[in-house]
Amino acid sequence: MSNNTIYLPKNLSEALKILNNSKEKVLPLAGGTTLLLNPTEKFSYIELDGLNLDYIKSDKNNLSIGAMTTIGQLAAWPQSARYWNGLIRECTLTIASTPNRNMITAGGNIVGLRPWSALAGVLLLLDGKIITARGKNYTAKEFFSKLPKTILGKNIVTKIRIPLNDKDLIGKWKKFSLTETDYPILSMGILYKLKNKNTIENIKIVATGLTILPQRFIKTERMLKNKQLTDNIIKLLTKSLQNEAVIGADIRVAAEYKREILGAIFKDILP
Ligand SMILES: Cc1cc2nc3c(=O)[nH]c(=O)nc-3n(C[C@H](O)[C@H](O)[C@H](O)COP(=O)(O)OP(=O)(O)OC[C@H]3O[C@@H](n4cnc5c(N)ncnc54)[C@H](O)[C@@H]3O)c2cc1C
Structure with missing residues (x-):
């Protein structure tokens, strides 16, 4: 990691400028569970922590989850039981271990898609929308129709929005692992x-x-x-x-x- 620059932007527009204008290859850095575990000399990083992207909010129409909200925060969200019979808690508790859940972010889980990425499945079930710093708005169906990184390009996911019109439907999640x-x-x-x-x-x-x-x-x-x-x-x-x-x-x-x-x-x- 010693040769990699980590940029610390003050706000999202500064982050976008770095992403767009840097001559080197720059990647948004979220929980770092893939990026920092497999560091490569080729990349520099833009730290997304500190940009006020970690929150879970609801109004009468939507649930909004900031991209830097951790899986641990989602699993511990006290209001989970009120929505889809606790589906988000049930699903997020199947992800990795407690220390990992406290690092992995919602944005990192869906952008750095892996076959086991659980949030992608939940967003398909709940008709979630993925919203970016450049104001783009993708349905989960579009976003997960191919590798999200290729869809996103030089952009940053800022939040996930889930409509609450069907919040009384019953959700269940099960994983099979060794x-x-x-x-x-x-x-x-x-x-x-x-x-x-x-x-x-x-x-x-x-x-x-x-x-x-x-x-x-x-x-x-x-x-x-x-x-x-x-x-x-x-x-x-x-x-x-x-x-x-x-x-x-x-x-x-x-x-x-x-x-x-x-x-x-x-x-x-x-x-
Ligand atoms: C031991 C272990 C077990 C795991 N088990 C599971 C599991 O069972 N189920 C599961 O779903 N996941 C699991 N994961 C998590 C998963 O494999 C990834 O490591 C994790 O989802 C990446 O999230 P992160 O926040 O750490 O992202 P990072 O590693 O920081 O980033 C991942 C990628 O996404 C990009 N990115 C991140 N955030 C944004 C953003 N807001 N906008 C644009 N680009 C962004 C980064 O540039 C990078 O390319 C596990 C991880 C570990 C280490």
């Missing part, structure tokens, strides 16, 4: 409304860890609409989900193993 704090092999989240005790009115399903990008399962979601969850239906829909999944290479496990796990988590996570 140990409690290991990188997940895969994770799955659902967001649903019940019509009666075991009939689904509507549902959204996402998985992370299958490829680098999080995946929605639109076809299976449609098949589940207004269905009573009998054993036969669950069996049929598990097959549909497994067929719909696009699974990339992972040196830890075979694709067919992942497909089996995906089916098992699906059965487990359904209401």
